[in-house]
Amino acid sequence: MQSSTIKKNLYNVGAILKGLSITFGYMFRKRPTIQYPSVKKQHAPRFHGLHELRRYGDGQERCIGCELCSSACPANAITVIGAENAPGDRVSPGERHAARYEIDELRCIFCGMCEEACPTDAIVLTPRFEMADYRRGSFIYDKDRLLVPIDAGVGAAPDERPGGIPGDLGRVADIKSTTDVAEGYSATWRGEILKTQRRGLASQ
Amino acid sequence: MTMSTQPLTPEIVSQEGNAMVLSMGPQHPSTHGVLQIMLEIEGETVVKAEPEIGYLHTGIEKTAENLFWSQAQTVIERMDYLAPESNSLCYALAVERLLGITDGIPERARVIRVLFMELTRIASHCVWLGTHGIDLGAISVFFYCFDLRENILDLQEAAGGARMHPNYVRVGGLNGDLPNGFLAKLDAFIEKFPGRMRDLRGLLQANPIFQDRTIGVGILSPEAALEWNVTGPSLRGSGIGYDVRKAFPYTGYDSYDFDVPVRSEGDAYARFLVRLDEMEQSHRIVEQARRRLDTPGPVLIDDPKVTAPPKETIALSMEALIHHFKIVSEGFRVPPGDVYQSVESPRGELGYYVVSTGGNRPYRIRTRPPSMYNLQSVKGLAPGNLIADLVVILGSLDPVFGEVDR
Numbered sequence: 001m002q003s004s005t006i007k008k009n010l011y012n013v014g015a016i017l018k019g020l021s022i023t024f025g026y027m028f029r030k031r032p033t034i035q036y037p038s039v040k041k042q043h044a045p046r047f048h049g050l051h052e053l054r055r056y057g058d059g060q061e062r063c064i065g066c067e068l069c070s071s072a073c074p075a076n077a078i079t080v081i082g083a084e085n086a087p088g089d090r091v092s093p094g095e096r097h098a099a100r101y102e103i104d105e106l107r108c109i110f111c112g113m114c115e116e117a118c119p120t121d122a123i124v125l126t127p128r129f130e131m132a133d134y135r136r137g138s139f140i141y142d143k144d145r146l147l148v149p150i151d152a153g154v155g156a157a158p159d160e161r162p163g164g165i166p167g168d169l170g171r172v173a174d175i176k177s178t179t180d181v182a183e184g185y186s187a188t189w190r191g192e193i194l195k196t197q198r199r200g201l202a203s204q
Numbered sequence: 205m206t207m208s209t210q211p212l213t214p215e216i217v218s219q220e221g222n223a224m225v226l227s228m229g230p231q232h233p234s235t236h237g238v239l240q241i242m243l244e245i246e247g248e249t250v251v252k253a254e255p256e257i258g259y260l261h262t263g264i265e266k267t268a269e270n271l272f273w274s275q276a277q278t279v280i281e282r283m284d285y286l287a288p289e290s291n292s293l294c295y296a297l298a299v300e301r302l303l304g305i306t307d308g309i310p311e312r313a314r315v316i317r318v319l320f321m322e323l324t325r326i327a328s329h330c331v332w333l334g335t336h337g338i339d340l341g342a343i344s345v346f347f348y349c350f351d352l353r354e355n356i357l358d359l360q361e362a363a364g365g366a367r368m369h370p371n372y373v374r375v376g377g378l379n380g381d382l383p384n385g386f387l388a389k390l391d392a393f394i395e396k397f398p399g400r401m402r403d404l405r406g407l408l409q410a411n412p413i414f415q416d417r418t419i420g421v422g423i424l425s426p427e428a429a430l431e432w433n434v435t436g437p438s439l440r441g442s443g444i445g446y447d448v449r450k451a452f453p454y455t456g457y458d459s460y461d462f463d464v465p466v467r468s469e470g471d472a473y474a475r476f477l478v479r480l481d482e483m484e485q486s487h488r489i490v491e492q493a494r495r496r497l498d499t500p501g502p503v504l505i506d507d508p509k510v511t512a513p514p515k516e517t518i519a520l521s522m523e524a525l526i527h528h529f530k531i532v533s534e535g536f537r538v539p540p541g542d543v544y545q546s547v548e549s550p551r552g553e554l555g556y557y558v559v560s561t562g563g564n565r566p567y568r569i570r571t572r573p574p575s576m577y578n579l580q581s582v583k584g585l586a587p588g589n590l591i592a593d594l595v596v597i598l599g600s601l602d603p604v605f606g607e608v609d610r
Contacts, residue, residue: 015410022403023344032351044358046365046383071533074275111278111371116379117532119518119525125365 043127048110050128051103053146054121056093061147062122063101064094072117077107094120101146105131105139222247230259234339234595237605241582243591250594253586255579260609268569272535273299273375276566280556281369283571284607287328289320289360290549292373295569297454298545298558299375302538305505312501313377314455319390319493320360320372321455321547322486326397327356328550329483336476336599337408340417345407352400355393362386375536376511377504382497390494397487405480418473422585422597425470432581435574436552437482438601441475443468448548460489472600479602510536535564551575551602571610575603 034041043049054062065082083099091097114123123146133139217225229240238259244252264283268276280295281288300306334349357367362383364370372379408414424434429442439446445466449457465481467474504511512531513524540562546555552574559568578601585597 011410012412015412019407019411022406026348032354044362044365044383046363046380047361048365066529068529068532072275074271074278109278109282109369110366111369112365112379113275113278113371116512116515119515119528121515 043129045127047127047129048112048125050105050126050131051108051114051141051146052124052126052148053101053143054124055148060090061092061097062120063098064092064120064122065096065098066119068117068119069114069123072113073108074111074113075107075109077104077109078102078114078123079104098143101143103141103146105141106136217242223251228591228594230256235598236335236603239579239598239603239605239608241594243586243594245591248590248592250586250589250591253582253594255582257576257579257605257608260605262606262610264610265569265571269566271566272564273538273566274535276569277374278369278371280569281371282606283573283610284328284549284551284554284575284604285368286331286604287324287550288369289317289324289373290547290554292371293317293321293455294545294547294549294554294556295558296373296375297547298543298556299538301543301545302541302558302560303375303510303536304539305376305507305510308505308507309377309455310502310505311456312381312497312499313503313505315493315496316363316378316382316503317373317455318457318460319490319497320363322489322493323356323359325486325550326483326490327353329479329486330356332479332550332599332602333404333408336602337414339595339599340414342408342411342414345404348400348404348407352397352404355396359386359389359393362389374504376507377502379504381500381503387494387497390490394487394491394494398484401480401484401487409477409480415473417593417596418476418600419469419471421472421593422589422600423469423471424581424585428581428584429470432584433577434552434581435577436548436550437478438475438578438581439552440464440466441478441600442470446553448546448553452546454545454547460492462486462489472596475600537562537564538566546572549574551604551607552578554607571607573607573610575601575605576608579603579608 056062063080065080067080067082070078070080079100079102080098081100082096085091085095085097110125112125115121115125118124131139215227217227219225224245226243226245227240228243229235230238232239235241240256240259242254242256243250262282264279267279271279277292277295281292283291297306300309330349330353334346337343337345337349360370360372361367363386364372364379424432424438424442426442426444429439429444434442435446443466445464447464448454449462450464462485465478465485467478508527512528513521515528517524518528519525538560540560542557542559544555544557546553548554553572554574555572557568557570557572558566559570561567581601582594582597586594589597
């Protein structure tokens with residue numbers, strides 16, 4: 001009786017020592033954690049992060065305002081209003097361009113279907129992921145914040161388009177600090193709010 | 205009913221002498237999400253436990269009805285958020301059967317699907333093991349589990365673009381081939397896994413406190429398990445070796461060599477051991493899938509009715525451009541019919557009953573979430589146990605509430 005109790009206790013102590021030795025052993029191994037935010041994790045090239053609207057090498061916008069991204073989006077996060085290019089002042093190489101382009105990043109589920117839908121590789125998801133903010137309104141990204149600055153020099157000529165999921169995206173646009181968004185945030189799809197404005201644009 | 209003079213705390217619904225109706229959750233940390241259990245207790249002993257579900261209801265099934273077949277994939281993946289690939293694969297298989305293209309899926313796509321199914325199973329079991337340990341006071345295990353899981357999430361991110369909901373498995377195959385450098389990362393994981401698994405076993409398996417808390421607790425008899433419709437590791441812990449991968453093989457699981465771990469004790473410790481063994485079996489399948497990945501090949505079915513043309517061709521051919529616009533803006537159409545497809549998710553038999561009326565959107569997607577059925581067995585398991593053991597029982601059943609409430 002007594003010897004079996006001793007045996008059991010010895011087994012228990014042994015089992016606990018084994019567990020503790022594993023924990024202790026890890027003290028001398030390489031740390032799996034990183035010191036965020038001073039050290040940032042390197043994300044995969046395919047990572048679905050913050051969106052970016054790209055340009056061609058000559059500074060023209062890639063977006064042709066076709067609204068395919070908008071119809072591919074399962075979360076109804078994208079609103080595009082297209083407009084004709086003025087002959088003297090081209091915005092994009094095609095006939096049309098996006099007069100307004102807005103993504104509601106709070107609705108977005110980062111599935112990457114806009115990127116797959118875009119026929120000109122204009123909208124891409126970058127590996128940027130830090131987009132926390134204090135106000136809901138500032139999560140509606142308009143063209144000012146999505147478009148790569150013209151001096152960033154991103155993008156190939158129209159016939160040099162990369163296939164499939166873009167790998168090297170070049171320099172990512174410096175996202176400006178959040179500006180006041182004139183309209184307040186509304187949980188309804190932005191398209192509904194903008195419908196009236198679309199009619200206004202069309203009548204002009 | 206006589207009420208005590210002092211006001212009751214919000215958790216206590218009613219009190220009479222030693223008997224009490226207690227609301228456990230929905231913010232209780234050991235309910236693994238938002239589960240509320242209405243407990244009738246006599247002192248410390250549970251007399252009756254009634255799980256109240258629905259706190260995480262997101263209407264995914266209904267949302268999917270308003271999306272294209274291809275878009276529905278993105279929300280369906282979010283049901284079981286710990287094993288997204290099992291959801292997306294099951295849905296894709298169901299739609300492929302409705303489309304009649306099951307045999308046309310390229311071999312490489314099938315191998316990668318199996319690879320990610322098993323990786324996601326390991327990742328899901330890592331979360332279960334970590335949180336189960338925390339429930340019982342073994343906090344350090346959690347960190348080792350999440351470190352291992354992070355390696356798998358890195359692989360998912362590399363292939364699909366997101367750590368948790370990569371939207372990688374698609375109807376007709378996969379969204380793009382594996383990226384460069386993926387196989388090297390996978391090899392590193394395969395090499396790292398056995399050592400890490402030894403550590404995880406070493407931390408908990410023989411631990412006397414852990415054994416005292418789990419052995420003989422929440423015994424689920426084979427008959428009761430069948431009555432409650434329990435599937436997955438919880439069923440196999442009760443001695444019934446039912447595994448969808450073996451019983452109704454899909455995506456070529458019949459060509460892989462693996463065992464189905466079964467234990468007959470039926471208690472929380474048996475379920476724990478079954479899941480640990482399952483992780484090792486998953487590792488075996490991952491190794492076999494890795495060997496088949498050396499042969500390149502297509503990963504998406506070449507069927508213009510379902511898939512958009514490759515993006516490079518859009519700029520060169522007007523037909524491809526029109527085709528691309530049509531697939532993206534209208535989606536593909538699925539012939540009328542209904543189909544039930546099930547896969548072995550980390551929690552059990554996950555099934556989708558998909559109904560099509562011939563349109564470009566699903567008419568109905570009914571889910572058979574394994575967690576939901578497994579969770580209901582708490583009603584039968586909890587009475588007679590202590591409240592502290594209820595936590596063990598819940599943890600050993602491993603419910604995920606995104607899936608229970610969907």
